Amino acid sequence: MSLTATAVEGLSALSGRLDSVIKDVFDPMHLSGVGTYWKVMLVSLLVHVAVFWAAPIVTKLVMPRVYGQMSDSDKRSWSVCIVSLLHSVYDSAFIIAFFNDPSLNMDKMGGYNEQFEYLLATAMGYYIWDLSICLSDYSNYGIMYLIHGGLGVFGLFVLTSRQLQFYAIPYLLPELSSVFLNIRHLLKYAGKANSLAYKVNFALFLAAFISIRVGFEAYHSYYLALNVYRGDTGDVFYPFAVYFAILGITLTTLNLIWLRQILNAAYYTFFAGSKKKRGGQARKEE
Template sequence: MKDIFPIPPIPALSRAIQPLADYLGFEILPLHIHEIVISALFYTFVQLVVSPVLSNFFFPQVYGAMSRSKKINWDVHVVSLIQSLLINSLALWCMFTDQERTNMNNDWKERIWGYIGTPAMVAALACGYFIWDLVITLLNLNVFGLGLLAHAVSALAVFSFGFRPFLNYYSCTFILYELSTPFLNFHWFFDKLNMTGSRAQLYNGIALIATFFSCRLVYGMYMSTWVYRDMWNAVWEGPSVEWITNPDAANGIAVRAYGAGAKPIPLWLFILYVASNICLNSLNVHWFFKMISAVRKRFVPAAPKTEVEVKKAQ
């Protein structure tokens, strides 16, 4: 299926990035660099313009009273909410409508080296967000912490190597980690809008825990085993790759054709992906238990203090 992004590749931008793409071995990066740049600029615009304007209009007393660091945190949650809604919709649409991607299901070599326009577009838009996220986290490390920095670095590494192309098939799969993110952001906003402990926050908390557990822990780790297996096969065996012109391919460009005798993927790439994936999954497990604790604090009454604890507090 062709890339449906409404803006075609920008020749000047593609030429500018070509030397870096050649150096890194990111053969399809020039075809999608405009999507990365536009995505990063869009989320920057949402953070700097859209969020402050709408927040001051709808929540002037809450947003207006915040300090600079708290406003940054608020704006970042607005960006995260918008991004997760957009990228989840695109990923699900791609998975259910792209027949070319469906045809890759039974061929591990295509899942590793295959290239299709729509999953690559999803990966490019995600990379744009992760670049924005990395910059914001570095500039405000005291606000967001090392955990979110590790997440931004790992996520950007995993998705950027898709422009070799590599694991293009899985880009939509792993972006579905974000299905729980809208509920996470709503949970945070309920606290800031003095709705802590409300029925709306309770229902949202149930949806948050359910989607986080099912999407990130169960589905995410299950699909990780598929990726590890495919990559391990590719370490020892690989197709020869020949670029051929295909008018039906994304943007009318080339696609992969397979033969015999190509070099397998380098071991360092396998190690990098496994390490990044383990980092992300470990963070998800850590955040899941913190999430349960945070929800319980809002809805489970604290046990009354004993006489000894009261005396210690005095």
């Protein structure tokens, strides 16, 4: 037997043992998705790590002057935004594709779609990576992002376990607003914070944030909490239904906190600069 064949056989045996161990640990916790999709999640994580490390190399080749003017911290943030942008485009695209899927919408507690579940598993790598970024750079991100990331990771473990899949739609559709958020950050790091493109993108971000995060997501969070309070949770493992109700309330609270910061940023983006310009012009005329 060749060395390659031996290595493949050894990896296969190791994978089988890991399958058994992971299922023994997570299946009794009603988290069968971990045992089913842990390889998919691992590959997803490695892909996101690879993109993070490749982003500086590609940027240096494509935008050498812009990248060279960034500070070390901005260069790291740039790479984080590249990964987040690609993920938010991917995430929001498949969520929109399943927006009106009858297998999910007809039974909001127990609705199930195998293809949708697999796509959710492929997205898990990002949330694990994002949580690691929040932990490694806690001083920059803070407790709110850490809570948001941790809740998201466990939430996807539940969603890939044939439970509450419908709620991936209102809870992950907000990634559409993150597309514009990440573009905003990239424009800022590229020195385009005063450009028309920056302002148009910010307006789109604000509209998406209010309509999706503060509107659509909060609406479904409220009715999920109401159903949990009434005990109308079908065959779903009840503690997970409670968790998702708390998750919805927490996300809505965080979104309202962030909305205040966003509105403040919007004021400086659209109005403060023009007022300063008018003030400078008035002084010049005097």
